[in-house]
Amino acid sequence: MEYFKKIIRFAKPYQLYAVGNIIANIFYALFSALSFIALIPMLDILFEKDKVKPIIEPIYTDISGLKDYYKDFLSYQVHVYAENDVSKALMLVISLVIILFLLKNVFSYLAMYFITFLRNGVLKDLRNVLYKKTVDLPLSYFSEKRKGDIMARIGTDVLEIQHSFLSILELIVREPLTILFTIIMMLIISAKLTLFVFIFIPISGFIISRIGKSLKRKSDRVQKEQGTFLSTLEETLGGLRIIKGFNAEGKFNEKFQDSTSRFYDFSNKLLNRQNLASPTSEFLGIAVIAILLWYGGRMVLVDGSLDGSSFIAYMGLAYNILTPAKAISKASYNIKKGNAAAERVLEIIETDNPLKDKENAIVKNGFEKEIKFQNISFKYEDEYILEKFSLTIPKGKTVALVGQSGSGKSTLANLITRFYDINSGQILIDDIDIKDLTKKSLRHQLGIVTQDAILFNDSIKNNILLGDENASDKQVIDALKIANAYEFIEHLPNGIHTNIGDGGNKLSGGQKQRLSIARAVLKNPPIMILDEATSALDTESEQLVQKALEQLMENRTSLVIAHRLSTIQKADVIVVMKKGKIVEQGKHEKLLAKKGDYFKLVTMQSLS
Numbered sequence: 001m002e003y004f005k006k007i008i009r010f011a012k013p014y015q016l017y018a019v020g021n022i023i024a025n026i027f028y029a030l031f032s033a034l035s036f037i038a039l040i041p042m043l044d045i046l047f048e049k050d051k052v053k054p055i056i057e058p059i060y061t062d063i064s065g066l067k068d069y070y071k072d073f074l075s076y077q078v079h080v081y082a083e084n085d086v087s088k089a090l091m092l093v094i095s096l097v098i099i100l101f102l103l104k105n106v107f108s109y110l111a112m113y114f115i116t117f118l119r120n121g122v123l124k125d126l127r128n129v130l131y132k133k134t135v136d137l138p139l140s141y142f143s144e145k146r147k148g149d150i151m152a153r154i155g156t157d158v159l160e161i162q163h164s165f166l167s168i169l170e171l172i173v174r175e176p177l178t179i180l181f182t183i184i185m186m187l188i189i190s191a192k193l194t195l196f197v198f199i200f201i202p203i204s205g206f207i208i209s210r211i212g213k214s215l216k217r218k219s220d221r222v223q224k225e226q227g228t229f230l231s232t233l234e235e236t237l238g239g240l241r242i243i244k245g246f247n248a249e250g251k252f253n254e255k256f257q258d259s260t261s262r263f264y265d266f267s268n269k270l271l272n273r274q275n276l277a278s279p280t281s282e283f284l285g286i287a288v289i290a291i292l293l294w295y296g297g298r299m300v301l302v303d304g305s306l307d308g309s310s311f312i313a314y315m316g317l318a319y320n321i322l323t324p325a326k327a328i329s330k331a332s333y334n335i336k337k338g339n340a341a342a343e344r345v346l347e348i349i350e351t352d353n354p355l356k357d358k359e360n361a362i363v364k365n366g367f368e369k370e371i372k373f374q375n376i377s378f379k380y381e382d383e384y385i386l387e388k389f390s391l392t393i394p395k396g397k398t399v400a401l402v403g404q405s406g407s408g409k410s411t412l413a414n415l416i417t418r419f420y421d422i423n424s425g426q427i428l429i430d431d432i433d434i435k436d437l438t439k440k441s442l443r444h445q446l447g448i449v450t451q452d453a454i455l456f457n458d459s460i461k462n463n464i465l466l467g468d469e470n471a472s473d474k475q476v477i478d479a480l481k482i483a484n485a486y487e488f489i490e491h492l493p494n495g496i497h498t499n500i501g502d503g504g505n506k507l508s509g510g511q512k513q514r515l516s517i518a519r520a521v522l523k524n525p526p527i528m529i530l531d532e533a534t535s536a537l538d539t540e541s542e543q544l545v546q547k548a549l550e551q552l553m554e555n556r557t558s559l560v561i562a563h564r565l566s567t568i569q570k571a572d573v574i575v576v577m578k579k580g581k582i583v584e585q586g587k588h589e590k591l592l593a594k595k596g597d598y599f600k601l602v603t604m605q606s607l608s
């Protein structure tokens with residue numbers, strides 16, 4: 001119930017619909033019970049047409065006489081309106097029954113009508129909250145989770161919640177009320193019979209609850225597996241080129257089929273367990289009815305303490321309990337199933353963001369003096385990648401980071417942008433610890449261009465607008481010109497409105513990179529971080545991109561991580577890193593003359 005309560009909080013904005021649902025359900029339950037009672041005078045007409053009808057209007061005495069009063073009242077009305085014409089009386093009673101059933105169903109629809117808005121509203125809001133949280137959570141959260149798992153949670157788990165959890169809301173008022181009203185009617189007809197029958201209900205309840213026992217665990221496994229196969233699918237779609245190129249279709253097929261066959265096993269077990277519920281409860285219900293027939297039949301035939309038409313109406317009422325009772329027992333399975341889904345969804349929602357802004361975080365505008373790494377240490381997992389690392393990047397200067405791959409260069413970029421938090425030390429911008437700034441204002445100062453240009457399936461313009469959503473078309477084109485990108489866009493039939501495909505795959509690597517530079521140009525931040533921005537390019541497009549980058553770095557403070565050393569010779573300081581430590585730093589010529597690590601790196605590259 002703990003998860004259920006948490007999910008129900010999401011229904012709060014829709015509480016008016018819940019009220020509508022409850023009111024409609026009260027009427028539904030009432031008419032549902034009354035419609036059976038209305039059958040009694042009809043049966044009387046059929047079976048006891050010779051009997052003398054009450055000619056005098058009956059008088060209400062007290063609650064114990066209620067049943068007789070209601071019966072006699074109906075019979076009297078029939079008598080008055082039908083004037084002892086039996087077929088007319090029959091019509092009248094049938095009309096009454098039809099009207100009651102019609103009302104019952106109208107209210108049943110109304111109740112569902114209202115709850116639909118609530119259910120779909122909760123679905124919508126849950127998905128929005130999940131998505132927002134996904135965008136908000138730090139990168140480290142996702143390196144531990146598979147993408148498919150997240151997708152399964154936002155997609156199918158939320159649906160499962162809507163399907164199984166919220167369907168309970170539909171029943172929560174209606175079914176218990178129907179049962180309550182029906183039992184009241186049954187007690188009115190015959191208290192003795194009702195008490196006898198009710199001894200057997202807890203026994204059936206116990207048997208049914210046994211079946212639901214292991215449902216949550218089973219359902220949990222099914223949902224997890226769903227995540228696994230979505231992950232495989234997601235990876236496959238992303239890596240189709242490599243899968244085909246390496247003839248790995250078979251291997252991936254196998255992996256996928258492993259997952260689907262586990263899914264097959266798990267969901268067979270789950271469904272078969274679930275399917276047991278309905279036949280079991282139906283059979284138990286009929287067993288109770290059989291007991292009732294035996295005991296009630298004797299009351300009618302042997303000691304005559306009940307009349308035939310009342311007994312038939314009573315049977316109808318007893319059957320009327322079966323449907324809601326079944327629905328309630330099914331709801332208890334749904335709660336168990338929904339619990340598993342809710343747990344997975346709430347796990348994301350309730351994950352504490354370790355990179356939250358401080359309560360009175362500073363909003364910083366502009367950049368005045370310097371960026372300073374002061375004795376920082378950082379580890380992703382167990383091993384320190386950087387230890388007691390210090391470096392200062394003064395305003396207006398270009399600092400280049402070089403060194404073997406794995407020496408921690410990209411990690412430094414991840415730390416300035418605060419994608420990860422350092423374990424000790426401080427990163428200061430103009431003497432303010434970046435942990436004291438809002439993430440938004442920190443990242444507002446920074447422009448990032450990485451090795452793989454990350455573009456989205458949208459038009460060129462919309463991709464560039466990420467840099468500044470209010471920019472005009474002219475500003476977008478100017479940015480594209482600075483980034484040397486406009487020359488190829490000019491010739492496209494739709495210009496800057498051309499869609500660039502999934503991940504920008506309709507463009508070449510160099511073109512994509514120039515777009516991502518244009519995006520940074522449009523943002524126009526004081527600090528630029530370039531992480532191997534030209535490494536993935538061929539020499540020709542590298543030169544185009546390099547020119548674009550030089551225009552981008554003009555009048556800015558830049559941290560340039562470079563694989564190709566030819567691109568950073570003009571840097572104000574070159575920092576040579578090795579295993580998370582600075583081994584040399586200085587200008588290009590000075591470092592060359594030193595014949596140390598930098599010299600080695602340069603000679604290695606010019607040889608190849």
Ligand SMILES: Nc1ncnc2c1ncn2[C@@H]1O[C@H](COP(=O)(O)OP(=O)(O)O)[C@@H](O)[C@H]1O
Nearest residue numbers: 143380381385404405406407408409410411412
């Ligand atoms: N997300 C991550 N989780 C765990 N370890 C990581 C992660 N990213 C990088 N590393 C590790 O950190 C070290 C430094 O990586 P990185 O900064 O990317 O090197 P560089 O950019 O200099 O090639 C490497 O040993 C790498 O394995």
Ligand SMILES: [Mg+2]
Nearest residue numbers: 409410411532
């Ligand atoms: Mg790197």
